[in-house]
Amino acid sequence: MKIWVKRAPKLACALAACSALLALNACGSGADGGSAASAIQSFAAAIDQQDAGAAAKFTTAPGQAGAALQQTLEGMHAEKVDMSVVNPVEYSDGTASFSLKTTWHWAEDREFETTSSGTARHLSTGWKITWEPSVIYPNMPTGGSLREIRTDATPAPKVLSTSGKTFMYQQPVNEIVLDPARTTNLTASVRALARTLAPIAPLITADVISKQLTANPGKPITAVILRDPDMTVLESDPGKVPGVSVHKSSMLLMKDRRLSSPLEDGLTNYWQAILDATAGWQVQLVGPGLKPRKLAGEQGPPGPNVNTTIDQNLQLTLGDAAVEVGQPATILALDASSGAILGMARNSYAVDRGINVDGVYRVGSSLDPVLSAIDKAATDGQARGDLIDRLGLGVQFTVAGASTPTDGQPGVATVDFRSGDVNASMMNMGALGVALARSSKGQLSSVAPYVVKGVPTTVSDGDLGQLPAGLVQPILKAMSVTAATGDASDLTGAPGLRALVGTNGPQGPGWFVGVQGGKVIVIYCEGERSGTAALQVAQKYFRIK
Structure with missing residues (x-):
């Protein structure tokens, strides 16, 4: 890799006599005993291996960098990452600049390419990339990250009865989850949760919840899944019970809540297969307090409704x-x-x-x-x-x-x-x-x-x-x-x-x-x-x- 040398600003003129020598020989040694370019290349190689910790060691803030890089690597969950170093330039004042071209690869030939830039400094421990979130993606805010998500076309397919009426459809739901590791008094939390749920789910008693916990020792359990209208019936917020959290999601449910059937699992699997076949994807930039911003992706039309023979x-x-x-x-x-x-x-x-x-x-x-x-x-x-x-x-x-x-x-x-x-x-x-x-x-x-x-x-x-x-x-x-x-x-x-x-x-x-x-x-x-x-x-x- 060719290393370009540029003269430092006037502030560093006193070093002009030895600037070329310092630049070409990369005075001081990086983690690999080489130049700024070799340290940056080592950073890129670690990203190729999706090893956030190893990459972070080549930055000025390993702790912050490691957490940020790990968040993006996990959020992107790519099958393969290719990061290459573009135009590394080392200056005579012990700094360097560079660009990174990163290509994220997923199944079905899906790709997302980014170009970011950064700087490096020569420290007593060698050349280090000056850590900024923009090293990952331009203008990324502190605490921000990239993520790749699945997208489903709207509206979602419905499951129809033999008369063509809606039998099942996708509805927002609330998963009431109790995590025994997040409460200091599990027995009290179980009782409090059962009391909270009693107005809408009286069958979810403290005994029922305890049996779930016993069957899954030490693990979070979903006590019940409630539709949005059910939540308005509750007299208190289950999320305020120690160890309990409310997870928002969606499910295919019977339109008529009086109905239930062993066929629900099979119909849901068939419906899900349609969603899977028509699913799209999207890469987003996310950050604290920010609305997710779409950077790339594709989404096809919604899938067909499921016409059944059910009366x-x-x-x-x-x-x-x-x-x-x-x-x-x-x-x-x-x-x-x-x-x-x-x-x-x-x-x-x-x-x-x-x-x-x-x-x-x-x-x-x-x-x-x-x-x-x-x-x-x-x-x-x-x-x-x-x-x-x-x-x-x-x-x-x-x-x-x-x-x-x-x-x-x-x-x-x-x-x-x-x-x-x-x-x-x-x-x-x-x-x-x-x-x-x-x-x-x-x-x-x-x-x-x-x-x-x-x-x-x-x-x-x-x-x-x-x-x-x-x-x-x-x-x-x-x-x-x-x-x-x-x-x-x-x-x-x-x-x-x-x-x-x-x-x-x-x-x-x-x-x-x-x-x-x-x-x-x-x-x-x-x-x-x-x-x-x-x-x-x-x-x-x-x-x-």
């Missing part, structure tokens, strides 16, 4: 039915012709148990008529497997907008005829109900459940397909008998009902699969007398639908 009124009905019993209960409704998911709900006991769309559970005696018909219709082991797949039981469904990624998921359905142990998900049972309902109308074929319009469900570990009439007719007959004179005969308000009912022993679980009124209803309950509980949920549904 909002039916969703409310399913929620009312699920809370009929004091044990885990989950209820799913599908269109009996197309397999469209119309809604899904669960009570708080099922939420605590983590019962979801993809979980597999023992079916017990509920599928006895189905398995019996398969045994009679099958000619060999391969045919038996094909038949159970075609009924939707032996396959795995990945339903866009419903299924969520799960580590170690063993498969949505497993069937082992040798042991007589059969497991299925609620989606499998729903697909079975739809296949039987279609067959009763002369459509001898199965279809996959789906919830986002126009987005097909992925079927793996087997194939759906045509169903032999000899297989489905005995099952339909058994279902009619169950509804007329069997376990489901006490149900009222369900004309033409066909049903499968059964449990997996005294401790359950219990199942109900019903075909009625153009819909398939699947109910799953756990605990003692879970078969009876499933029928109670079914009766509540038929009473209020």
Whole structure:
């Protein structure tokens, strides 16, 4: 690198006789024993490695520089940084000037380039860059930094019901976070927080908060997430409780706060994928008391709304039915012709148990008529497997907008005829109900459940397909008998009902699969007398639908 030498100002004329020699030989030694240029280059090399501490050692204020550089490096979170030294000039009075060209690199060929300048001084410890925030970016204020952020187009997509009305949309929320490390009396903080939240979230008791803390020892926990209108109901500010902070953010939430569903996670994942695909980026200059200033970035148009098959009124009905019993209960409704998911709900006991769309559970005696018909219709082991797949039981469904990624998921359905142990998900049972309902109308074929319009469900570990009439007719007959004179005969308000009912022993679980009124209803309950509980949920549904 060429080092240019310029004469010092008149104030330093007394040194003129040796100025050239001093400049060319860089009298005094830098941290690397070289010139101003080599010290500046060492600073740039440390930035290339994103090592703020190492870079700060080449400045006149390592503490301040280290903190400022670290803040920008963390805020920019670049995959790669290229900093080059431009036009370093060393003066005979022991000072130097230079420019820095910095290019920040991210994925997808995104780049941001800056040119900044600074000065250096020769001290007893060698050449040091005179620390100013402008070394990072021109005119950067004290305490300022650069940051790269993700940007999302506005307005954000909405999740729409089958009628086109808003089902879910992005709303501002407040995360109420308790950090045990920020309070000297955790027990008192827990009690105070519970009292503060009581007007709007009475179920978030001191005991509930304590259990969260116990499950996450020493770590901050989110006690509750409140919408903006909820905050106005509170009689005091939770942020004033020692150890508590209120974090502003946004979430995809139900428009009708009376509604909740196991489908929320899957729909949120699908919605988030749209946001991710249409996300933009922005580099900002930020500083204390300053509005963030955009320096660079791109943003595309907003993504499309998510059109679903969910019936909002039916969703409310399913929620009312699920809370009929004091044990885990989950209820799913599908269109009996197309397999469209119309809604899904669960009570708080099922939420605590983590019962979801993809979980597999023992079916017990509920599928006895189905398995019996398969045994009679099958000619060999391969045919038996094909038949159970075609009924939707032996396959795995990945339903866009419903299924969520799960580590170690063993498969949505497993069937082992040798042991007589059969497991299925609620989606499998729903697909079975739809296949039987279609067959009763002369459509001898199965279809996959789906919830986002126009987005097909992925079927793996087997194939759906045509169903032999000899297989489905005995099952339909058994279902009619169950509804007329069997376990489901006490149900009222369900004309033409066909049903499968059964449990997996005294401790359950219990199942109900019903075909009625153009819909398939699947109910799953756990605990003692879970078969009876499933029928109670079914009766509540038929009473209020």
